[in-house]
Amino acid sequence: MYNPTVARLTYRALLGRRRALLLCALPALLIIVAALVRAMNGADDAVAGQLLGGFALATMVPLIGVIAGTGAIGPEIDDGSVVYLLSKPVKRTSIIVTKLLVATGVTAVFSGVPVLVAGFILNGNSQQIAVAYAVAAIVASIAYSALFLMLGTLSRHAVVIGLAYALIWEALFGSLVSGAKTLSVQQWALALAEKIAGSGADVTSDVALPAAVVLIIVVTVGGTLLAGQKLRSLTLAGEE
Incomplete structure (x- = not known):
């Protein structure tokens, strides 16, 4: 299912100069803010949780997911260069799966690593907060990549649309509105962070862990299937 050629082309598109700058900007901001907060307040578990949950998981991760997920295939469809891929003897399911793996890898690296670093800066991983939020960011990356890859097709x-979803639904409603939290990737990932950090840490989710795992799987598989179906429906000139 994994195609090295498709992966290489996708990595090249995602890590080009412009997108690379966008992908680096938010992680750099998170680490800078974490360093400033630590310098001003010292090690504080509550503040660490607020920054990692309120900014990193609620805003940074979905925005990186938008850049990587839509950028993995959207531009190729928009400018018509996807025809190059479709004309090759490569299964369209393989194209989607490969692009999903690349988008997930890019999102996970640019999300999980800076969250882990920021967490260690903020409180030295006290109560496993840094690890908990880093794992949550990586898990959220999987669902976001599938969701935004589907949207790109x-x-x-x-x-x-992805920016509106990330900034309005995840950052605003997903954090503040009780009913919307159940349908928030952020809250699903927080359920895992809560499990890792344990009851002593101030990490909570409005979604139970079993339900969160099921919802992440449903969104990931469903988004991938829909993206694959849409790609299969695209036809080349001259195809019946």
């Missing part, structure tokens, strides 16, 4: 306005 469905709409030419995938980036705009």
Whole structure:
């Protein structure tokens, strides 16, 4: 299912100069803010949780997911270069799975690593907070990548829609509105962070862990299947 050629082309597209700068900007900001907060407040578990949950998991991770997920295939569909891939003897399911793996890897690295670093800066991983939020960021990366990859195949306005989702649904409703939290990737990932950190840490989710795991799987598998179905429906000139 994994195609090295498709992976190489996708990595090249995602890690080009412009997207690479965008992917680095938010992690760099997180680490800088973490260093400033530590310098001003010292090690504080509550503050660490607020920054890692309120900014990193609620805003940074979904935004990186938008950049990587939509960027893995959206531009190729928009400019028509996807025809190059479709004309090759490569299964369209393989194209989608490969692009999902690349998008997930990029999102996980640019999310999980800076969250872990920021967590150690903030409180030295006291109560496993740094590890808990880093694992949560990586798990959230899987669902976001599938979700935004699907969006990239469905709409030419995938980036705009993805940004609206990340900034309005995840950062705002997913953090503040009780009913919306159940359908928030952020809350599903927080359920795992809560389990890792344990009851002594101030890490909580409004979604139970079993339900969170099921929902992450459903979104990941469902998004991948829909993206694959959309790609299979695209036809080359001259195809019946």
